Amino acid sequence: MYHYDAFDREFVATRVEEFRDQVARRLKGEITEDEFKPFRLMNGLYLQLHAYMLRIAIPYGVLNSKQMRVLATIARRFDRGYGHWTTRQNIQFNWIKLEEAPDILETLATADMHAMQTSGNCIRNVTSDPRAGVAHDELEDPRAWAEIIRQWSSLHPEFSFLPRKFKIAITGAAEDRAATAFHDIGIRIIKNEDGETGFQMFVGGGMGRTPFIGKECRAFLPKEHLLSYLEAMLRVYNRYGRRDNIYKARIKILVHEIGIEAYAKDVEEEWAMIKDKGYNLDEAEKNRILSAFQMPDYQSRPVDEAAISARKAQDPAFARWMRVNVHPHKNPERAVIDITVKGTDRMPGDNTADEMDKLADLTERYSMDEIRVTFVQNLVMPHVARADIIALYDELVAMGLTQGLQEMASDIICCPGLDYCNLANARSLPIAEKVTERFKDPALREAIGSLRINMSGCINACGHHHSGHIGILGVDKKGVEAYQITLGGSTSNEASIGQIIGPAVSGEEVPDAIETLVKAYMDIRDEDETFLQTWRRVGKEPFKEALYGVA
């Protein structure tokens, strides 16, 4: 993974001291809240329902054990003993004191971390495939390019005051696990007809109140031009994106209004003027960053497959976990392990400080000191030797972190909702809790198969309800919480936006409604057909009929 050099460390340390001075002046009353707010947002500090909230950047979701331990320390020393993995591979803490925020940033800096680019109308933390670098279906590791984009975008003077926030995701795998279709810019590493690798560029995807699937802006971009082309894409947006109406300020609205052809043409014209004028990364700097993402030096660890088979035979829970949460690795002696931070004992994406410390230990011992955070609010250990799988599993069982089955009912993406968030209209966590309880039988979940349930407490869609196979959106109906149900969303290669299937239901009715929809699917599915495949085959009517009865 990438390690800060002296320049990076000084850059972050300077920012900590700058923020310390800004906070001191604010506390002395020398600057007003209106003057201070942009400064605190540039450092990830929001005001939420209960207190200040700090969102910390985890670039493309990658952490080492030292960073995980620092997050545990922050949870313990500055918050209430736990943190929340967010739906963009970051972490947030909910009870932060303004007066302590500079100390927190200083603590983060000891592990080469900060909270920049987690708020405000800038280019936000770049996200990527949580299996980047190790996935068996990967063409090229996207992390180096994510790091290059991160460094290019950090405090980019021209793009620090965009019309609205701007999110970029990049994947290098055949299967899109980075939701690139739902980003302002989505980048897929592909091979062209001549066998060269480069980037397929998408633009204008997003969730929120007006969801869109990203559209192809350029079919193939040679790798050396990535930064100049991104520069051109952002310039066109910065020039024409609306600043008069916050609801129409995202690039998706611009692309929708002028059309992808017109947008792409403007980008090409802008790009033609700058592409050969020093906007791209020089070779030495590119190689410096690329060299940080070499495959680790795996020691050969012969695996006793008979022992794994024997454990599977005597332990159905282990066998199920192996089927669902263990994924193929580029190296056949290794595996990629999904740790679902979900279950009846926790809210989606919440880990305690003690768990973070323990996870840091396991990361060091079993995953070459690297762990990833996913946008579905889970964790991934990317370098586990198959020889260690049973030992790791037993450790995770002891921690209560094997309840969740990845991408199955109860592996719910859920925003904090009205329980924490200033923007929310309705609670989301109690609904996730009830749905998790309803589907707590792991055999039932596996029998249902792949089922992504996503839940948001307001139209801003932090809980990705638009891309849930089943999406739940909390709304306020004259002071009463109500929940709209959508079906058919997906972040896969054939991305789709969920469709509302009927009138909203009450919070208490949501688990029954989901169970009814799942039963309807199980009744009508063809053999081996997933929920999404059945939905795409039969459409809305059978589900609507099951849930609301015949009109």
Added chain:
Amino acid sequence: MPREFKPQVITSNRLHDGVVLYKRGDDWTEILAEAEIYRDQKTLDKAMQSAEQDEADQKLISIYAFPVDGEKTIPTPLSMREVIRDAGVPSVPIFNAHLISEKERSDIEERSA
């Protein structure tokens, strides 16, 4: 026709630590039960002026008023948002569940029913 006035409580967050505050007389309290209820527009406006002065003096941020149940003498919020904000914790079990009292939990559950 003028809209019927709903009794209100004024709230804010303390600047240095973000703690939720409620206005009481010329001062602020962390306890909603101790907050003052403003039962007409004139007293609400006057209290709001005083609150805004505290904001101008850089003591607190994010001032607003929210409606409470006029039938009750103890401030009782009409919105779930303010019920949760008053509890100071989410309405779901969290790892440090001991921080939420039985009464707070039952208030939230009663309100949800």
